[in-house]
Amino acid sequence: xxxxxxxxxxxxxxxxxxxxxxxxxxxxxxxxxxxxxxxxxxxxxxxxxxxxxxxxxxxxxxxxxxxxxxxxxxxxxxxxxxxxxxxxxxxxxxxxxxxxxxxxxxxxxxxxxxxxxxxxxxxxxxxxxxxxxxxxxxxxxxxxxxxxxxxxxxxxxxxxxxxxxxxxxxxxxxxxxxxxxxxxxxxxxxxxxxxxxxxxxxxxxxxxxxxxxxxxxxxxxxxxxxxxxxxxxxxxxxxxxxxxxxxxxxxxxxxxxxxxxxxxxxxxxxxxxxxxxxxxxxxxxxxxxxxxxxxxxxxxxxxxxxxxxxxxxxxxxxxxxxxxxxxxxxxxxxxxxxxxxxxxxxxxxxxxxxxxxxxx
Numbered sequence: 001x002x003x004x005x006x007x008x009x010x011x012x013x014x015x016x017x018x019x020x021x022x023x024x025x026x027x028x029x030x031x032x033x034x035x036x037x038x039x040x041x042x043x044x045x046x047x048x049x050x051x052x053x054x055x056x057x058x059x060x061x062x063x064x065x066x067x068x069x070x071x072x073x074x075x076x077x078x079x080x081x082x083x084x085x086x087x088x089x090x091x092x093x094x095x096x097x098x099x100x101x102x103x104x105x106x107x108x109x110x111x112x113x114x115x116x117x118x119x120x121x122x123x124x125x126x127x128x129x130x131x132x133x134x135x136x137x138x139x140x141x142x143x144x145x146x147x148x149x150x151x152x153x154x155x156x157x158x159x160x161x162x163x164x165x166x167x168x169x170x171x172x173x174x175x176x177x178x179x180x181x182x183x184x185x186x187x188x189x190x191x192x193x194x195x196x197x198x199x200x201x202x203x204x205x206x207x208x209x210x211x212x213x214x215x216x217x218x219x220x221x222x223x224x225x226x227x228x229x230x231x232x233x234x235x236x237x238x239x240x241x242x243x244x245x246x247x248x249x250x251x252x253x254x255x256x257x258x259x260x261x262x263x264x265x266x267x268x269x270x271x272x273x274x275x276x277x278x279x280x281x282x283x284x285x286x287x288x289x290x291x292x293x294x295x296x297x298x299x300x301x302x303x304x305x306x307x308x309x310x311x312x313x314x315x316x317x318x319x320x321x322x323x324x325x326x327x328x329x330x331x332x333x334x335x336x337x338x339x340x341x342x343x344x345x346x347x348x349x350x351x352x353x354x355x356x357x358x359x360x
Contacts, residue, residue, distance in 0.1 A: 006116035161210035250315030
């Protein structure tokens with residue numbers, strides 16, 4: 001549920017110099033004015049016994065910044081999810097690691113100011129084909145005032161203060177982590193290889209401006225950790241993106257039956273025609289149709305049709321009738337791990353890590 005966090009922490013000259021002495025100094029130069037803009041110092045702190053790092057950076061004496069993935073600190077991977085209940089203990093571990101790295105006292109985690117938070121959810125489907133099918137169907141939807149980027153294994157929705165992404169976690173793990181991890185920790189690598197199969201990961205990234213608009217300035221970690229708030233945030237984003245209040249997939253045949261059971265005459269015919277034009281499965285046809293609609297009807301009319309479909313109980317329009325009534329509501333029975341499994345997963349990975357070390 002919670003992945004990456006970025007914090008602003010009270011700094012000092014001693015902390016700045018500690019980062020500088022152990023890290024890298026970067027000079028930013030204004031070539032137009034031919035003068036130095038600022039100097040930043042940064043380093044990546046290795047988390048003991050984990051294949052992950054904490055990014056630490058400072059530009060002045062007043063503050064420094066840290067960024068890290070909570071699941072990676074706890075598990076050594078973000079294949080699995082952690083829940084609000086585990087965050088405080090994990091932050092205390094991060095606090096200890098940073099303090100030991102700097103060899104200086106640092107401010108309490110209660111005073112750390114959140115600059116970014118990533119909320120996430122991972123569905124585990126029956127097979128890889130089903131996970132891919134859900135992702136491919138997601139590619140047909142849009143989010144107001146955000147750009148959608150479609151790739152083979154991901155769909156990204158980019159905004160200035162908020163970003164969302166759907167991606168196949170197994171493929172990402174194999175591409176970025178598996179081979180390297182298999183050389184040093186083969187048992188963990190195989191465990192994560194199996195566990196990540198058939199998974200689709202959904203992330204929402206809230207930047208500083210988005211957080212400030214929701215919570216006000218000086219946001220602390222406890223303010224962004226409410227489980228009801230996180231679930232609501234994830235679900236509302238899905239509803240907006242998928243144009244459905246139910247978040248359960250429906251076939252085109254079911255959509256047609258729904259339209260003509262709830263509406264009649266010209267109203268039903270117009271809505272059905274709009275759905276056929278706006279949501280075809282084929283990407284090239286979809287782009288052509290939407291360009292045609294944009295030229296011939298107003299944005300308010302397009303919005304009206306989309307809202308009407310939601311209003312009558314429309315589900316997520318998916319194209320393949322083989323997979324029916326896929327429920328994407330959060331929380332979900334298809335989740336990769338529930339909260340009560342977190343401790344068992346952490347122990348299993350810890351035991352596998354010991355086995356890998358003993359076999360070297």
